[in-house]
Amino acid sequence: MTIEARGVVKTFGSFKALDSVDLKVANGELLALLGPSGSGKTTLLRIIAGLEWPDAGEILFDGENALDRGARERHVGFVFQHYALFRHMSVFENVAFGLRVQPRSIRKSEAQIRARVKELLDLVQLDWLADRYPSQLSGGQRQRIALARALAIEPRILLLDEPFGALDAKVRKELRQWLRTLHHSINVTSIFVTHDQEEALEVAHRVVVMDKGRIEQVGSPNDVYDAPATAFVHGFIGESIMLPVEVSGGAVHLNGRPLDLAAPGDAAGASTLFVRRHDMVIGPAGSGTLDGAITHVRSFGPVQRAEIALTESSAIIEIDAPRDRELKIGDRIGLKPRHYRIFASG
Amino acid sequence: MSIEMTLQRTSGTAAQSSHVESAARRDPRAEPAAVRIAIITLAIGFLSLFVVLPLVVVFVEAFGKGVMAYLSALADPEAWSAIRLTLGVAAVSVGTNLVFGLAAAWAIAKFDFPGKTFLITLIDLPFSVSPVISGLVFVLLFGAQGFFGPWLQSHGLQILFAFPGITLATVFVTFPFVARALIPLMQEQGTQEEEAAISLGASGLQTFFRVTLPNIKWGVLYGVLLCNARAMGEFGAVSVVSGHIRGETNTMPLLVEILYNEYQMVASFAIASLLAMLALITLIAKTILERNIDEDMPHDH
Numbered sequence: 001m002t003i004e005a006r007g008v009v010k011t012f013g014s015f016k017a018l019d020s021v022d023l024k025v026a027n028g029e030l031l032a033l034l035g036p037s038g039s040g041k042t043t044l045l046r047i048i049a050g051l052e053w054p055d056a057g058e059i060l061f062d063g064e065n066a067l068d069r070g071a072r073e074r075h076v077g078f079v080f081q082h083y084a085l086f087r088h089m090s091v092f093e094n095v096a097f098g099l100r101v102q103p104r105s106i107r108k109s110e111a112q113i114r115a116r117v118k119e120l121l122d123l124v125q126l127d128w129l130a131d132r133y134p135s136q137l138s139g140g141q142r143q144r145i146a147l148a149r150a151l152a153i154e155p156r157i158l159l160l161d162e163p164f165g166a167l168d169a170k171v172r173k174e175l176r177q178w179l180r181t182l183h184h185s186i187n188v189t190s191i192f193v194t195h196d197q198e199e200a201l202e203v204a205h206r207v208v209v210m211d212k213g214r215i216e217q218v219g220s221p222n223d224v225y226d227a228p229a230t231a232f233v234h235g236f237i238g239e240s241i242m243l244p245v246e247v248s249g250g251a252v253h254l255n256g257r258p259l260d261l262a263a264p265g266d267a268a269g270a271s272t273l274f275v276r277r278h279d280m281v282i283g284p285a286g287s288g289t290l291d292g293a294i295t296h297v298r299s300f301g302p303v304q305r306a307e308i309a310l311t312e313s314s315a316i317i318e319i320d321a322p323r324d325r326e327l328k329i330g331d332r333i334g335l336k337p338r339h340y341r342i343f344a345s346g
Numbered sequence: 347m348s349i350e351m352t353l354q355r356t357s358g359t360a361a362q363s364s365h366v367e368s369a370a371r372r373d374p375r376a377e378p379a380a381v382r383i384a385i386i387t388l389a390i391g392f393l394s395l396f397v398v399l400p401l402v403v404v405f406v407e408a409f410g411k412g413v414m415a416y417l418s419a420l421a422d423p424e425a426w427s428a429i430r431l432t433l434g435v436a437a438v439s440v441g442t443n444l445v446f447g448l449a450a451a452w453a454i455a456k457f458d459f460p461g462k463t464f465l466i467t468l469i470d471l472p473f474s475v476s477p478v479i480s481g482l483v484f485v486l487l488f489g490a491q492g493f494f495g496p497w498l499q500s501h502g503l504q505i506l507f508a509f510p511g512i513t514l515a516t517v518f519v520t521f522p523f524v525a526r527a528l529i530p531l532m533q534e535q536g537t538q539e540e541e542a543a544i545s546l547g548a549s550g551l552q553t554f555f556r557v558t559l560p561n562i563k564w565g566v567l568y569g570v571l572l573c574n575a576r577a578m579g580e581f582g583a584v585s586v587v588s589g590h591i592r593g594e595t596n597t598m599p600l601l602v603e604i605l606y607n608e609y610q611m612v613a614s615f616a617i618a619s620l621l622a623m624l625a626l627i628t629l630i631a632k633t634i635l636e637r638n639i640d641e642d643m644p645h646d647h
Contacts, residue, residue, distance in 0.1 A: 051541050071544045078545040084538035088560045098546035101556070153546055 001062050001156040001189050002027050003048060008057035010043050010213075017043040018054070019213035025191060030183045032204035033193045036236070040213040041193045042161055048191065049159050050074045061156070077155030077188075081162040083142040085134040091145050092130040095120055098153035120148040123182070140171040151186065158183075160192035164199065172196075176203050197237050201225065209233050231343035234274040241280065241317045243273045247342065255313045259289050263342050270345045278303070279338040280319040282327070288334030292317075297327050308335070404622045407615035419613040420620075427593045428601040428617065434509065435584075435597060436577040439516040443573050444566070447524025452558075454525075455532030456540070469525050472518055481515050481586025488514075507589030512597065515583040520573045527569030531562055534643055564638040571635065575628040579621055 003025040010018040018040045025031050033041040046052040048059055050071030059066040066074060085094050093100075095117045099108055108116065121127040124144040134142055143163060150158060163179070164172040180203050183190055194200050200207045201221040209216045209224055209232075217229040228234035235242060246253040247263045252273070261273070285291055295316065296307035303320040306327050310317065319335070321327060377385075409416050419425065450469055454462060472480060487493050488505040498505060505511045539561065543553040559566070581599040588595045596604065598617050605614035 049545060051545065071541070072547055072549065074545075075547075076545060078542065080538050080542060082538060084542040086539055086542070086557055086560075097543065097548070097556070101543070101546065101548040101552045149542075149546065 002060075003157060003189060003191070004058075004060040004063070005044065005048070006058040006060070008044065008047060008054045008059065010040075010047065010052065010054050016213050018047070020057070021213070021215055023208060023215065023218070025189060027189055028187050029189055030180070030203065030205045031191045032200035032207045033191060033210060034195070034197060034200040034207050034237075035210035036195060038212075039210040041195075041208075041210050044210075045159050045161055045191060045193050048157070049076045049078045051078070075153065075156050077150030077153065077158045079143070079146050079150050079158070079160040079163055081165050083134070083146045085142055085146055085149070087134050089133075090130065091121070091126070091132050091134070091137070092117055094134070094145060095149045095152050097149060116152065120152055123151070124148045138171075139167045140175060143167065143175065147182075155188060158186075158188045158190040160190065162193055162195070164196075165194070172199070179203055201237075209236065211236070228274075228341065231272055231274070231345075234341060234343065239277050239318075241273075241275045241277060241319065243275075243313070243315060243317070244345070245271050245273045245342065247271045247344075252342065254290075257312050259312075261289060261337070261340065261342075268344065271342050272345055274341045274343065275337040276339065277305075277318060277320040279340070280317075280321075281336045281338055282306075282319070282321055282325060283334045283336060285332040285334050288336035290335040292333060292335060294327055294329050294331045294333065297329060299323060308333070401622055401626075404615055404618050407611055408619040410615075411612050415612050416616050416619075419610075419616040422613065424593050424596070425601065425613065425617060428596050428598045429620070431509070431512070431594075431596070432578050432598045435513050435516050436574055438513045439520055439577040440570055440574050442517050443521055443524050444570060446521065447528060447569060447573075448566070450525040451528035451532050454529050455535075456537050466529075469522050472521050477519055477580065477582030478586055480518050481583035484511055484515050484518075484583075484587050506587055507591065507595055509595075511587040512584050512595065515587045516577050516580055519580050519583045520576045523573035523576065524566070524569035527565050527572070528562055531565040531639065531642060532558075535561055561642060564635055564642050568632065568635040568639060571628055571631055575624060578624055 003023075005021055005023040008018050008021045009016075021040070021044060023044075033044060035041045043052060047054050048066075050066070050069065053067070061074070086097065089097070096113050099113045099116060102108070117130075118127060121130060124147060126141060126144055126148070129137065129141060129145070134145070137145065147160075147163075160179075164175050167175065176199060179192075192203070201224075204221065206218060207221055207224050208218050211232045217224055217233045219227070219229075224233060224237055228237065234240055243254060245259070246256075247268050250263050252259045252261045252263050252271075254273075263271075281288070291311040292308040293311070294306050295309050298305050302323065304323050304325075304327060306319055306321060308317050308319060309315075408419075450465070453459075454466060485492065485506060488498060488511060489495050490499065492506075494505075505514070539557050540553050543557045548556065578597075579599055580597075581603075584597055585600060588597065588600055590596060590600060590604065592604075598621055602614050602618045602621070605617065
């Protein structure tokens with residue numbers, strides 16, 4: 001099933017949660033809504049689910065207006081950040097809930113319900129927990145039960161709100177992979193909300209980056225990382241060095257000094273230079289675009305991180321260099337960006 | 347399960363207190379023995395004087411002339427009529443306040459709307475108004491000279507000095523109990539489970555009976571219990587609207603006072619002993635319920 005949002009607006013009091021959002025989700029896609037808190041991502045998800053109503057705009061499922069129908073009739077599987085399992089019901093009854101509340105005319109027999117619940121618990125690999133209560137489960141188990149419960153009604157769309165938000169880092173990693181595999185096997189159009197860029201880039205087919213109620217960029221994980229469309233996306237995804245620069249007549253100036261960088265056509269006036277930390281190449285002093293002195297070096301994992309006080313400005317930047325490059329505190333070096341982007345400020 | 351937990355808890359505290367005793371000198375939280383004994387004696391002495399002693403006196407007086415006198419006092423038609431009236435009034439008041447309390451708590455806990463704080467204040471009003479005033483309000487409304495008085499008289503409807511008036515006054519006085527018991531519980535639980543139920547295809551009624559109500563059932567019972575205790579024991583408001591018609595509009599508390607004023611000690615205290623027993627049962631049930639409500643509170647966060 002395809003999902004389409006057209007010009008969706010939602011305000012809470014004076015706060016504009018969604019500011020004319022347009023989005024198309026293809027059939028069978030696994031899409032991530034990524035953004036900082038307050039960016040409107042959860043509001044958009046809840047509007048698609050019918051748990052919230054937009055002030056303006058349309059939501060279409062397979063081209064049909066979904067706003068005609070309430071949450072109950074939309075046939076959407078929703079997984080809540082804090083699981084929202086029914087605390088007085090066993091795991092089995094939680095998963096069976098959606099089947100038991102169906103109108104009598106289409107409700108399955110008790111034997112069919114039991115078989116279906118068993119099948120779902122097998123799918124999430126927790127059939128041995130059927131008689132437990134939610135309070136007796138770990139966070140990761142609760143989240144998987146919440147997913148099994150949402151899948152019980154054979155939803156046409158699966159929506160997950162910060163599905164791994166409340167879990168610890170290790171369980172999170174495991175569940176990420178598991179979610180991708182699961183999506184592959186059930187192939188239901190799915191949207192999940194996250195503020196964790198690693199999660200979005202690792203799991204989703206496409207990533208929607210949101211900020212302040214607007215969509216900043218839609219693209220594959222590679223696109224949003226390698227070709228960020230706006231200053232916000234560049235700053236939000238991956239770690240970037242940001243320097244305030246002046247652009248005039250195609251030339252870039254830092255604190256009045258010209259840099260040997262070409263400015264893209266559209267930037268002019270006060271702008272920001274963005275460079276990925278690992279895209280700064282270290283060379284001998286005077287050989288690069290920027291000059292500076294190393295003030296601090298830390299090594300961890302495959303890289304070493306150096307703090308560099310720039311000669312051109314008072315800024316201190318952090319760069320990532322390969323570990324085999326010898327760096328000493330006090331060394332004067334030149335820096336040349338391998339890739340960079342310049343976005344007009346404001 | 348719960349018994350096991352209680353056992354563990356008590357054994358845990360026992361171990362802890364013995365530990366405290368052995369390390370009494372070093373533990374900065376432990377008071378000197380003399381202070382502890384003085385405080386405990388004071389508390390127990392006060393409770394004995396003001397709670398246990400009156401309770402004992404009620405039963406001593408009630409059985410002062412033997413069990414037969416006690417039983418015959420209770421078998422008196424006037425006593426029976428008071429008991430029946432009290433049970434009837436309590437049943438209607440509790441039923442009404444259960445519905446209103448649930449609706450009010452639901453509205454306050456699960457929705458945001460203008461005037462919400464004002465509504466919470468209104469719910470508490472009966473607690474802050476003297477019961478006599480509460481009764482008087484109904485006299486002013488439904489009395490012969492009251493607001494609706496002439497209309498009621500012309501239609502032959504009797505509200506004051508009859509069952510409806512007594513019930514109205516009781517409903518008013520006991521309104522806050524159910525709502526007060528449920529509002530914090532429902533606020534704590536939030537609306538996510540209801541949202542989950544609806545997105546799984548449950549109707550409003552299914553959501554209420556399968557998700558909301560089971561989650562608050564101990565809170566509901568708790569509110570009903572306190573509401574019932576107050577409904578049966580209410581004196582002030584009922585006294586104003588009852589009219590004290592013997593054998594007709596006297597509730598148990600009113601009858602206790604009338605019999606006492608007529609120096610019928612055994613009869614008076616026999617009825618009083620029933621109310622005292624109601625209080626004791628309420629107290630025990632309350633303790634059990636409070637333990638269960640604790641289980642209703644979400645612990646996930």
